[in-house]
Amino acid sequence: MDFRFNFSIDENEDSEPDTCDNTDLQLCSPKCKQGSTEKSKQTAETTADSSARLGTDKHQDETPSKKKCCIKAAKEHNIPEDLNKVLENKVMETVSDLYYVKMSVVEMTCLDGADEEGIVSKSVSSRSDLIPGVYEGGMKIWECTFDLIDYFSEAEIQFTNKTVLDLGCGAGLLGIVALRGKAEKVHFQDYNSTVIEQITLPNAVANCINEGNRSSGDKRKTSKRPSKRPKKAECLPDALTKCRFFSGGWSEVSQLLLSSNKPFSKYDIILTSETTYNPDYYGALHDTLAQLLDKNGRVYLASKAYYFGVGGGIYLFEKFTEERNVFRTSIVKIIDKGLQRCIMEMAFKDSS
Numbered sequence: 362m363d364f365r366f367n368f369s370i371d372e373n374e375d376s377e378p379d380t381c382d383n384t385d386l387q388l389c390s391p392k393c394k395q396g397s398t399e400k401s402k403q404t405a406e407t408t409a410d411s412s413a414r415l416g417t418d419k420h421q422d423e424t425p426s427k428k429k430c431c432i433k434a435a436k437e438h439n440i441p442e443d444l445n446k447v448l449e450n451k452v453m454e455t456v457s458d459l460y461y462v463k464m465s466v467v468e469m470t471c472l473d474g475a476d477e478e479g480i481v482s483k484s485v486s487s488r489s490d491l492i493p494g495v496y497e498g499g500m501k502i503w504e505c506t507f508d509l510i511d512y513f514s515e516a517e518i519q520f521t522n523k524t525v526l527d528l529g530c531g532a533g534l535l536g537i538v539a540l541r542g543k544a545e546k547v548h549f550q551d552y553n554s555t556v557i558e559q560i561t562l563p564n565a566v567a568n569c570i571n572e573g574n575r576s577s578g579d580k581r582k583t584s585k586r587p588s589k590r591p592k593k594a595e596c597l598p599d600a601l602t603k604c605r606f607f608s609g610g611w612s613e614v615s616q617l618l619l620s621s622n623k624p625f626s627k628y629d630i631i632l633t634s635e636t637t638y639n640p641d642y643y644g645a646l647h648d649t650l651a652q653l654l655d656k657n658g659r660v661y662l663a664s665k666a667y668y669f670g671v672g673g674g675i676y677l678f679e680k681f682t683e684e685r686n687v688f689r690t691s692i693v694k695i696i697d698k699g700l701q702r703c704i705m706e707m708a709f710k711d712s713s
Contacts, residue, residue, distance in 0.1 A: 435609035
């Protein structure tokens, strides 16, 4: 029996890839709109050499003690049995052949009461895409996400039978690509529960139920309607049974996973994009990777060279990692379009 979900596909056949002007698919960097490639690297390296805390003096909006009090507890979000409910009132678009919810519609529903955390209203009132300890940018899709997706194809990264974590997932596109690549398990983590419930989970559901309806085009942003509406599933699609969803701070989610009664195996691959913007978080990020990565696993991290106004960047985190002496790192790709962006591969120093 045919079943129609209460969501729609945005249609605009002539649409082209949007840039920072698009309010729905925002490919911007947190608080950064300008800067040169060389200056970015030089500034990051200078900061790393001159600051004992690796640049924490660059971000003084809140005291360290106050930030510690704001860290959100970890929570696992179960997949509802009624998938229709997950996609209710959602408008779907496609990018890189992936379904994702239209952000502006999500923001409107959140302002109408669907956001228990209040992160949308706080973001609007503060005119900021980042509120440390409150909202960490998960309601936008940042451009390094697509750098990493492109790299998967270029480097022929294999996800088959791998356990994968999309850390700081936001829209969850990286994890969804891994899911489509036949990963055995894919876990998604974002700081905010609103992001998981209103964006990540709906995106995963939409991609799983539309598995057979994807177009084969290479356009970055398209708007073709699927050839068939999804049918009601008597049980969860197979791909969704491989997924788990978590919100909360990195350290808290790590503790939840490692202390859980549920079976847990460390990740073969950890994917993360635009998570090096704030040097205050480097300790938690580094330790989470060290605690959750399998001994022979790999981390693929995409980042800008430098985040103006926040103080972090790829070279600063690379310096931090070198000083911890746990991982070996390699910059495997540099994108020199506009502000320099990089992709870094990480592995344990004693791994094969």
